[in-house]
Amino acid sequence: PLGKGGLKTVADPNVPSTKPGELGSFKGGLKALPEAIAAQLGDRLKLNWHLTRLDRTERETYIAVFSTPDGQQEVEARTVVLTTPAYVTAELLEPLQPEISSALQALTYPTVASVVLAYPVSDVKGKLVGFGNLIPRGQGIRTLGTIWTSSLFAGRAPAGWQTLTSYIGGATDSEIGNLDSEQIVEQVHRDLSKILLKPDAAQPKVLALKLWKRAIPQYNLGHLDRLQQVDRGLKSLPGLYLCSNYFGGVALGDCVRRGFERAPEVGEYLQQQSDSRSI
Numbered sequence: 001p002l003g004k005g006g007l008k009t010v011a012d013p014n015v016p017s018t019k020p021g022e023l024g025s026f027k028g029g030l031k032a033l034p035e036a037i038a039a040q041l042g043d044r045l046k047l048n049w050h051l052t053r054l055d056r057t058e059r060e061t062y063i064a065v066f067s068t069p070d071g072q073q074e075v076e077a078r079t080v081v082l083t084t085p086a087y088v089t090a091e092l093l094e095p096l097q098p099e100i101s102s103a104l105q106a107l108t109y110p111t112v113a114s115v116v117l118a119y120p121v122s123d124v125k126g127k128l129v130g131f132g133n134l135i136p137r138g139q140g141i142r143t144l145g146t147i148w149t150s151s152l153f154a155g156r157a158p159a160g161w162q163t164l165t166s167y168i169g170g171a172t173d174s175e176i177g178n179l180d181s182e183q184i185v186e187q188v189h190r191d192l193s194k195i196l197l198k199p200d201a202a203q204p205k206v207l208a209l210k211l212w213k214r215a216i217p218q219y220n221l222g223h224l225d226r227l228q229q230v231d232r233g234l235k236s237l238p239g240l241y242l243c244s245n246y247f248g249g250v251a252l253g254d255c256v257r258r259g260f261e262r263a264p265e266v267g268e269y270l271q272q273q274s275d276s277r278s279i
């Protein structure tokens, strides 16, 4: 199919087809995606380069100032695509375009912890077949929901073990950010014991815990007006593009789709600039 902007996206025949709404991942986990992109980019990829300032020049270019492990570096470019979260982009664009900055500052990112625990299957009440469970607020259970990771994806647990990825926190529970890792694991274990586990289930193996202080942007009332304000502001900054999860969906698939949509827009802009310079 032709994506927006005319870019042809051809499905890789090695990738299994999925039904709409069906979850998917990579055999070795999600890190496969950034690793594959890094391999394609080679030494064009710069890691630990922190963008600290963006200036516009009279030559209609941008100067991006980075703090890097080798000291400050400046890059001049005709186009810049900012994929940073809204609160970072707001700060960077404050001097250039306060209208965009104020719209982005209004976006909230609640705190969420992602907790990956493993239990012997003998501690689980029944065989878990399916995606997972969401827990409505008001049930007296703090955990938001659990993905039955090893039921969903192959190779996520050795035989005899069940891996469960739970999420806790969110817009109605900012207090989660004040707990330490042990308290968060204890809370999730207590909640799982009320739903999925046998009452005498042993303490889990903790495979991973990540507290996302500012996790996912909320599309609150007024979000579309804010995005329109951003679009208006961008008109005065030709060559600058924003491509982040506060536009049109937070799911990873949406982020990838947006990348495919933005790339040809940037290409067309550069082409137009080259054409007008050669006249």
Ligand SMILES: Cc1cc2nc3c(=O)[nH]c(=O)nc-3n(C[C@H](O)[C@H](O)[C@H](O)COP(=O)(O)OP(=O)(O)OC[C@H]3O[C@@H](n4cnc5c(N)ncnc54)[C@H](O)[C@@H]3O)c2cc1C
Pocket: 049, 050, 051, 052, 083, 084, 085, 088, 112, 113, 114, 212, 215, 216, 243, 244, 245, 246, 250, 251, 252, 253, 255
């Ligand atoms: C807990 C959690 C669970 C999720 N679960 C799912 C799920 O099951 N399925 C799904 O589809 N999606 C899920 N999502 C959503 C999805 O992961 C995100 O929306 C997506 O990864 C966002 O991608 P992004 O590139 O827009 O932003 P990010 O991945 O946040 O990337 C922004 C990057 O900008 C960098 N950065 C920040 N400031 C600077 C600076 N000044 N200079 C240079 N770089 C900077 C950051 O280091 C970061 O690497 C989940 C998200 C969270 C937090």
